[in-house]
Amino acid sequence: MRAGLLAGRIGAVLLTALAVGAVAGPWLLSTDGRERLAAPYAPPSADRWLGADDLGRDLFAQLVIGARGSLGIALLVALAATTIAALVGGLAGLAPPWAAGIVMRVVDLVLALPFLPLLILAAAFLGPTLGVRAAVVAALVWAGPARLIRAGVLAAWSRGHLQAARAMGASAWYLLLRHASPVVAPLLVPVFVRAAMTAIVLDASLAFLGLGDPTSPSWGTMIHWASVRGAMLTDAWLWWALPPGLAIVLTVTALALVGVATEDRLNPTLRQAR
Amino acid sequence: MSVASSPVRSRTGLVRAVLGRAGGYLAVFAVALTITFLLPRALPGGPLRTLGGADVADLDPAVRAQVAAAYGLDQPLPVQFWRYLRDLARLDLGESFNGGRPVAEAIADALPWTLLLVGTSVLLTAAIGVALGVIAGLRRGRGKGNLLLAGVLLLDAAPAFWVGMLAILFFGVHLGALPTFGATTVGHTGLAAVGDVATHLVLPVGVLVVAGIGQFFLVTRFSVASALHAPHVEHAHARGIPHRRVVARHLLRPALLPVHTQLMIELGWLVGGALVVETVFAYPGLGRLTFDAIQGRDYPTMQATFLTLVVTVLVMNALADLTYPLLDPRTRTRGAA
Numbered sequence: 363m364r365a366g367l368l369a370g371r372i373g374a375v376l377l378t379a380l381a382v383g384a385v386a387g388p389w390l391l392s393t394d395g396r397e398r399l400a401a402p403y404a405p406p407s408a409d410r411w412l413g414a415d416d417l418g419r420d421l422f423a424q425l426v427i428g429a430r431g432s433l434g435i436a437l438l439v440a441l442a443a444t445t446i447a448a449l450v451g452g453l454a455g456l457a458p459p460w461a462a463g464i465v466m467r468v469v470d471l472v473l474a475l476p477f478l479p480l481l482i483l484a485a486a487f488l489g490p491t492l493g494v495r496a497a498v499v500a501a502l503v504w505a506g507p508a509r510l511i512r513a514g515v516l517a518a519w520s521r522g523h524l525q526a527a528r529a530m531g532a533s534a535w536y537l538l539l540r541h542a543s544p545v546v547a548p549l550l551v552p553v554f555v556r557a558a559m560t561a562i563v564l565d566a567s568l569a570f571l572g573l574g575d576p577t578s579p580s581w582g583t584m585i586h587w588a589s590v591r592g593a594m595l596t597d598a599w600l601w602w603a604l605p606p607g608l609a610i611v612l613t614v615t616a617l618a619l620v621g622v623a624t625e626d627r628l629n630p631t632l633r634q635a636r
Numbered sequence: 637m638s639v640a641s642s643p644v645r646s647r648t649g650l651v652r653a654v655l656g657r658a659g660g661y662l663a664v665f666a667v668a669l670t671i672t673f674l675l676p677r678a679l680p681g682g683p684l685r686t687l688g689g690a691d692v693a694d695l696d697p698a699v700r701a702q703v704a705a706a707y708g709l710d711q712p713l714p715v716q717f718w719r720y721l722r723d724l725a726r727l728d729l730g731e732s733f734n735g736g737r738p739v740a741e742a743i744a745d746a747l748p749w750t751l752l753l754v755g756t757s758v759l760l761t762a763a764i765g766v767a768l769g770v771i772a773g774l775r776r777g778r779g780k781g782n783l784l785l786a787g788v789l790l791l792d793a794a795p796a797f798w799v800g801m802l803a804i805l806f807f808g809v810h811l812g813a814l815p816t817f818g819a820t821t822v823g824h825t826g827l828a829a830v831g832d833v834a835t836h837l838v839l840p841v842g843v844l845v846v847a848g849i850g851q852f853f854l855v856t857r858f859s860v861a862s863a864l865h866a867p868h869v870e871h872a873h874a875r876g877i878p879h880r881r882v883v884a885r886h887l888l889r890p891a892l893l894p895v896h897t898q899l900m901i902e903l904g905w906l907v908g909g910a911l912v913v914e915t916v917f918a919y920p921g922l923g924r925l926t927f928d929a930i931q932g933r934d935y936p937t938m939q940a941t942f943l944t945l946v947v948t949v950l951v952m953n954a955l956a957d958l959t960y961p962l963l964d965p966r967t968r969t970r971g972a973a
Contacts, residue, residue, distance in 0.1 A: 475664075
């Protein structure tokens, strides 16, 4: 099996496992991660696989439930950002040059804004609910992909068969749906994956800075509390701060594997070279 | 694609490009100004509460009106905006709510540290990312290249703050080898002070590099792998030019152009991203100043740091723009080349 394909499959399997765990996991747990069941900072045992936090709450349960928060925001942001990027990039690719110029200047503008400070600002003032965080992250990450998609549309437009169809009087909508979309649609996969990766890391950073939603646990908030409650000063970091961080690494790596595999497959010059 | 065919055309092209770029920068700057102006006026609590401090809300109406007048908030918005711009032009950024220190002073203290931190990290990140990317690109689809790819993807997936926490634990607490807090230790002079600043830089820069090389690596790898069988490269091989020379002179130079573009796209991220690392290592830079200001609802400082961050990104962008013709001769015009 080719390496790219293998990487993509490993990534897909990991992602599926994580998603299933996030959806089904919380039902299989005997605790919701908020009950005080053990001694503070209790080390891992047969009952509590990852021990307990400073309040004696089960950390494994928090990790499983936190997957919902972290994967949830990744999915929301990726969907929103990909949609915005596809609409903006697609329209800019079809629009007359002056209109496209204006749109692309807006894209440049968003790219020049300091992302993280803006995000922190929004989270601090609009409240840290899932919807707000997802909306703000999506509002910041669509710009780069929009540029990519516009380039894809422009490239598709100049292809021979498309020009031929156009010369035969096909309408713009027909050209878009029948001929341009098969070329552009595969571009959306890496865009989606990249937005999901960015969302997970940004959201975790936000939570680490203490701006996460205290009512819905995520991997980021776990690391935040581990850091704030002194887990790094004792052995507790091993079962408190390490697992959620590794969970983030695993998820983002899985996404990256899928992204790299699709990007490699999409590039015709690479395929030819093989 | 044909390059500018006549000197006249290329000169007007250059002027247009420069004007267009400058216009773009001005537009971003104007939007940033507007955002920072509107920010305290649009947020919950209104400008009086946010500009005058929390307790203003509890004052009786007459006193409140006085405070509003003192801040010029009784004026119509355009007048307020004009005054804001006027103060800004005089570099009068107001005073911090937190201790009453002039904000301009706080920024002047913090900016050099961020420039040092981000500048060092960007150079190292680009150098290491590109070097690894070239290696992996040339060996794409083979064992070593794949191993390198997997390794970088893993590193890239780790959030900066988490890597920072672990770095503090191992290098600071367990090994006790490196300082984990701040940018300097009191009491060093001369060369010892330089060494002191450098040792304080090691961990934050290391974390930023680890967090940042992924993008440069991926773009380089992709670009190099795509160019491996480009016609001009095949032709160079066919002419019997040694492999190393083909790679160095024919393949890498055009293949590295997207990396430069990537650098420009990443700048906003890198400057903003330093915020997390500055917070983890209590590094006295702009990011931490911003974060503390947001946490403390210190609006004058917040406005000023936000604006400074935007300007920093714009200046770095402009630098990247200006250096591009050095890399790509096609964008040079005859007069300028």
